[in-house]
Amino acid sequence: MSSTAPIAEPGGGVGLSPRIFVQRIFAGKTGPVLTVLAALVILWYAGAVYLNAPQQIDRDRRAEIERSVTDFMGATWAQERPVLPAPHQVAAEIWKTTFAMNPTSKRSLVYHGWVTLSSTLTGFGIGVLLGIVLAVGIVYSRTLDRSLMPWIITSQTIPILAIAPMIVVVLGSLDVAPIFAKGTVSAYLAFFPVAVGMVKGLRSPDPMLLDLMRTYSASNWQTLVKLRLPSAMPFLFASLKVAIAISLVGAIVGELPTGARAGLGARLLAGSYYGQTVQIWSALLVAAFMAAILVTIVGFADRLVLKRMGIAE
Amino acid sequence: MNGAAADMATGSSTGPLTPARAPVLAYPAALLAFTAIPMPVATGGSIVAGSSLLAAALLLIIPALGIPRPPALRLVLVGAVTIAAFLLILANLSPVEGKASLGYWLLLASAGVMAVQMMRGLAHRAGSGSLRARLISLSVPVVFGLWLLILWECIVRGAGVPTVLLPPPSDIAVRFASSLDILWADFRQTFLKAVIAGYVMGCGSGFLVALLVDRVPFLRRGLLPVGNMVSALPIIGIAPIMVMWFGFDWPSKAAVVVVMTFFPMLVNTVSGLSAAGGMERDLMRTYAATHAQSLVKLRLPAALPFIFNALKINSTLALIGAIVAEFFGTPIVGMGFRISTEVGRMNIGMVWAEITVAAIAGSLFYGIVAMIERAFTFWHPSYRH
Known part of the structure; x- marks a missing residue:
């Protein structure tokens, strides 16, 4: 045709x-x-x-x-x-527990989603900040590069998520607010991709350009702010996409084993205890929507920033 | 002077030779140690511990005097002093335990700073040229790891942090050694059964579907964006569903692993299959190669780096999937089961032992896949110098 x-x-x-x-x-x-x-x-x-x-x-x-x-x-x-459950059953359950319910109700998915989202974002913010600071340290200190970098790479191969319940319980027994306890798990998970990506990004400028900065007798700080950080932006956003997705996973897993009463993870666990499959599937789908939206937002910010910088096509 | 000359000759061959730095951190370390000398190390501590720690403090002052001229010898001196000081501190930990006071902390800080000076010296000599430089660059992260472990031990025991919060590494090691049979049973249940089975099935099916998708351009356009999106989703959440469907034993964990490993493999293989260059493909066409021939002889070898990338990502994902799935119900064995129940009983030492097992298993698994990758993709630019 x-x-x-x-x-x-x-x-x-x-x-x-x-x-x-x-x-x-x-x-x-x-x-x-x-x-x-x-x-x-x-x-x-x-x-x-x-x-x-x-x-x-x-x-x-x-x-x-x-x-x-x-x-x-x-x-x-x-x-x-x-x-x-059939898709329309799950859709009806999601509708019932989000739009057709008071969002402050304990059975509302908006409430549970917000609990998870808040610790996700807290952890994401802390983790990203830590990752960037550490990456700058690694790029400027040969000692840190030689001693710490191998461990950061090795730690990628370790199932860090297995520590999540312990972190949450231990911090919980110290009377740390649950949002920060779960946020710690998210921060821990988000930190690694950002650190690794930023080290790569901060080292990405052409040696010619670095030499040029030296001929301008630019200080380390000036080189960092005017050359290294801008050229690391594409790497930063690529790692941010990974980091936000894994932060959400961290927050959900952090809600699993602790008898947490709120959050999408707690909803999954309660559903599996009482055999409420529709509830499990709706929590799962809401988590998936949330991940998709978060990644899309980061992708949007990525395009916006790169466009402003004139890097994007 | 000979030592210095040899050091210059065999030193880092990659960068330009920079002048050897003075051990600048030796001065603050000496200052800390000097301040520590008149201070009590522990409230009501024994005299023996006090005098041994005094010896450590005196030792730590030596490198700041800068006696040996050649930088290599000075590094050896810094290293020897650091090791001796830490050994003295570790040997006298028990009388200080839980009641350390200012002198102890100053001394510990001094030894810690001296260790950083040692790492600086080592990192300065690290490189990828001679065997010695490579051995040194291998030693830096090892020293760093030991430094962290020892500081962890000294701080936790000195301050008397309750073991429920954070047990010292020695406790974890004892726990590890005394419960080898439980750890082995958990490892067999989680890793040898669930992870391996799920990994093989997930990666295998991802690979086969990728071959099919590659054959049908419509599917490639339709399935690839969906696969990319799914890779970002919290797939781990299907664990309770799988436990309901496949029961409490390992098949449900393997099923979670299958779903988790499937999409990275699919997406990577499909993009790998389009990695072969247009020229080579045209060449295969001039040879009148069939689809299968060009797949086996050209496109699959070209896709190998992508496939191995997925295999490496999946090695970590598989372990995570199996452990987390066990939080939703298992028979009374398994790494995830042990972690969640021992956390509930506040038996944190056992949790750490189990995490050690997971870390070792994860790194070994990754290492083995990386070794196989090296053997198969030796031709790839990233492995050639």
Whole structure:
């Protein structure tokens, strides 16, 4: 179809010819991505039927109900505690616990999401600041570079998240506010990608430019502010995207084992204790939305800053 | 003078030779030690400990006098004094424990500063040229690690920090050695069963799907952005669902690991498969190579750095996934189970021992993957000098 269509037929591309509209969408990324997402939703519905069927058959036999195929499928998508809840059930639960509920209520996902988000952002801020300061230290001190840098790289291979419960419990017993206890975990996790990325970024300027700064007899501080930091910006934002995502994971895991009563992690744990699958899935999806939004915001800031600096294409 | 000449000749071959620095930090260290001499080291401490620590303080003053001229010898002196001072402090820790006073802290600060001076000297001589320079650059992080451990031990024991908050490293080591059988059982359950099985299945399926996606351009355009997005999501949250579906034992943990490792592998392999240059691809076409031939002989080898990158990322993710999934329910064995229950019982020493196991396992796993990578991608520019 696309090969026979003339590239520039009179009036082509003018107005909203549905055919051209569809062609354009599928030539780019939007069409394929939407198709893949639609396929995922269909797979999800099919999976819900398959996984919930044994439970439903059992229940129908006991209640002596005969169902047609479509009726049966509908029933598997409307169970109280399904093995896999259907997308619309999760969507309804999310709607019910976010928009249709007072956000200060203990059952509102807005409330739990805010608890998680606040410790995520606290930890992210502290971690990023620490990472940048340490990276500057490493770039300017040969001793720090030689002694500390190998450990920072090695520590990337260690499952740091395993320490999360201990940090939260120990800090909790010291009467540290939960937001800071969980924030410590997030900060700890966010710190590493930022430190590593910033070391790379601060070292990225061309040696010629560094020599130029020297011919200007620029001080270390001037070189840092006027040359090294600006050229590290692309590296910084690349690490910030990793850091914000991992901060959120840190905050959620920090809420798991401590009997925390608030937060998305606590919601997951409570759901798994009481077999509330719909609750688990809605907490999970809200966490996913939150991660997507946070990463998008960082990406947006990235483009804005690089555009202002004239680096972006 | 011979020592200095040899040092100059074999010194760092990478950068220009900078004049050897004077051990500037020896002066503040000596000042701290000197101030510490008349101070009591502990409230009601024994005389033996006091006099030994006095000897340490006197030792720490020596390098500031700057007796040996050649910088290499001076570094040896600084090193010897630092080690001797720390050994004296460690040997006399028990009488001071929990009741250290100002003299002890000043002495500890002095030894710590002297150790930094030692690291400065070592870092100055580190390089990648001769064997000696490489050995020295290896020694700097080792010295730094030991420095941290010893300071941790001295501070925690000197101040009498309750072990519930932070046990000293010696306690953790004792705990580690005395509960090897429990740690081994946990390691077998979490690592040998869940992590390995999940890692192999997750990476394998990610790789196969990537080959399929690569064949269909429509899927490549559609699936890659989705895969990239999913990599940023807190996938770990599916752990409770997997525990519900696959039960308490290791298969549920392996399932979490499969999902966590799948997407990094998929995304990296797909972008790796487009890494081969256009010229080489055209060459394969002039040879009339089939899709399979050009895949095996050109594009997969070119994708290897990307694939190994995913394998390395996944080695850490797999361990994290398995440990966190155990927080949601396990049989009474496993690293995540042990961590969460011992935290609940405030048995922090055991938690640290388990974390040590996780750290060793994680680094070894990563190291092995990195070694295999070196063997397979020896041709890559990053491994050639």
